[in-house]
Amino acid sequence: MDIIQIGSFTILLKWFLLGVAILFGLVLIKVLPLHLPNRAQNKAVFDLLINSVFLGFFIWKGSLLLLEPSLVIKTPLSLLYFTGGSSGLVLAIIFSISYFIYRARKLDISMLVTLKCLLLFSFSVLSVYHFLSATFVEDNLIYHVLIGIYSLTNFILILVKRILSSYKSFFSVIVLFSFYKIILSLILINENTIFIFSIEQWFFIGLIIVSLFFWDRKLQ
Template identity: 45%
Template sequence: MNVLQIGSIAILYKWVFLGIAIFIGYISIRVWLQSSTEKKNIKPIMDLLFNTIFLSFLVWKGSLLLLEPSIILKSPFSILYFTGGSKGLILAIIFSFAYFFLKAKKLEISNEFIIKLMFIFSLVVLTAYHGLTVFFIEEDVLYHSLISLFMITVLVIGIFKKDIYSLKWIYMVTIVFSFVHFILIMILIKSQAVFLFSVEQWFLIGIILVSLFHRNKLRSLN
């Protein structure tokens, strides 16, 4: 079974692994900040990251009101036991990036530093999540294996290559990863289509378009 049973509450293991991956990402950012910014800036950035994660969790839980209002109308307390699923998670991710970016700007953090931080956090979380899923869940093993292999490759390159987190490189990796991820979902994952593609695929298309826009904008400035 892929469900963790705690009393009357059943939690999918993939959500448990996501929580663990986010915690690993949080710790990784703290370690990264030790060598990339002044000590006085570490606490406000980590506080902002924690708040972003917490509020994103609430958005994920609360998305059930938007996605499945009938469930809440029948049983209001069901919001304590259920989440918005994968669709709600995408809404929470969009919220988290927008919230973190806007709040970080108020802390007078540069756009480049914000993007690097969000990229590193996402990279670590995805690597940990898909890696845990490969070892402990027997569903879609090839899909999760290929995603984690891609992420690990990026991490290894990051260790040995200098200036790996330049904006140009970040946008390129994001575009390539999103495209590869899109194809893997099409080939290996059975998902419900919404206007030809799944919600996750549309989300990846959005990431590709945004990354292409900013990468071309960066080129025009050079």
């Protein structure tokens, strides 16, 4: 497993690449025209996105308390050196998205614009992460390239307004991407499973269920 040594810290290469991808996504959101009513709201969305990322990071680190409590009790400093892994990352993503949507509504930003910002950020992060992984990680080259291309395509289409003109189009993008990622991971990736699927696959199954639940509902 590829690792990077930074002083006394050891970090998995995939987490380092994810961090780089997140920074890239933040820069993109900063410079992209989000078509909000004024600059104040543009700045508010960017600040909120940064807060959501930091919240996700601390939840990811703190999830070790939930996932490996015995390790934290025996070695409290493990919270500094370790994370909750893929399971903790899923928890962090769920809480970060919920926080972002909740706070955006408090700022009177329309739900469709909020969801568009989330997708633009998510697909920019995914495309950069998977292209970096295809370049620097030896395993699963085809998987990373295919996910990277699909994510970049969605990012471009959303940016030029060819998709995501309604809530149904938003949920269509989520459902199609989720199915695509699940199928590719089942075919190309050998992952640890929990009741047939991996934790990541269960996350995307959850996204499909939520999307279908809200498919015909009017969001305010």
